Amino acid sequence: MYSQRDVSSCNTYNYGDALYWDTRYIQEGGSFDWYQRYSSLRPFVRHCFPLSSTLLMVGCGNAVMSEDMVRDGYEDIVNIDISSVAIDMMRRKYEYIPQLKYMQMDVRDMSYFPDESFDGVIDKGTLDSLMCGTDAPISASQMLAEVCRLLKPGGSYMLITYGDPTVRMPHLSKPVYNWKITLYNIPRPGFQKPETSTSARKSYLEPIPLTEKGSLPTDWVMEDPDSHFIYVCRKIIDTEIDNVPSYKLTTDVALNHW
Known part of the structure; x- marks a missing residue:
């Protein structure tokens, strides 16, 4: 399933092809963070992943997010692209930063790593x-199956995407993943809420209460049409399903040093 934003963002490029990305990185060089910088994502990351977590950053590209996370205290981040x-x-x-490891790998086949290798995948x-x-x-299914395989029970897959629940849920x-999914929405960097807006300002740390079918509530308003969704998919085991507590994400909790 695709959203209109999927189609409009794809243009004519094959973003799933290594040759496209090799060419782009050769031409551009430097650093570039897609969608959001760590400063905006930090409350969500700190809430989901203790500093001692073993983390996998998929499709790392030339982003500085992993470096920022190490500066924030994270100790073990494997980056693949x-x-x-x-x-x-x-x-x-980053050869001088032992907390960061970099490996060339296709997310659709991460068989190099054994099952349950990571506390979290970003x-x-x-x-x-x-x-x-x-x-x-097919590519999406292959990737998500691999992500699920690599997660330890209780670990989380954090997806930052422009895809709304109609196209991502x-x-x-899928029941095979056994994921408890919590959804958030944050505006693009630099977004200013229109002064003419009469809606009460929402906290971006408040999860969106999805319907039983996994869709957005009918009264939910997306303030920024180019905002990003954050899906936190926690891998649980069968005995947990009916007993998983739901924690409210607050700034105090998010910034806690665990």
Whole structure:
């Protein structure tokens, strides 16, 4: 399933192809963070992942988010990307930071890693890229199956995406994953709420109460049409399903040093 934003963002490029990304990184160089910087995502990351977590950053590209996370106290982040150009670049850049590891790898086949290798997986735009590639539904299923396999029980997959629940929940809510999904929405960087808006300002740390069918409530208003959704998919075991507590995400909790 695709959203209009999937289609409009894909243009004519195959974002699931290594050659496209190799060429782009050679041409651009430097650093670039898709969608959001760590400063905006920090409350959500700190709430979901203790500093001692073993984390996997999929589709890391040339982003500085992992570096920012290490500065914030995270101790073990493995970064993978399909582009060998990006990985070589980042290895050289961060060879002096032992907390960061970089490996060339396709998210659709991460068999290098054994089952239950990570406490958390972070995805900032990688699933979105696959949705722009050939055989998008198959690629998405392959990736998510691998993510689920690599997560330890109790671990979480954090997806930052422009895909709303109508196009992302069918992929994420498959029973085989056993994920308890919590959804948030944050505006794009620099977004200013229109002064003419009469709606009460919502806290972005408040989860969106999805309907039983996994869709947005009919009265929910997206203040920024170009905002990003954050899906936190927690891997649970069968005996937990009826007893998982729901925690309110607050600034105090988010900034707690665990």
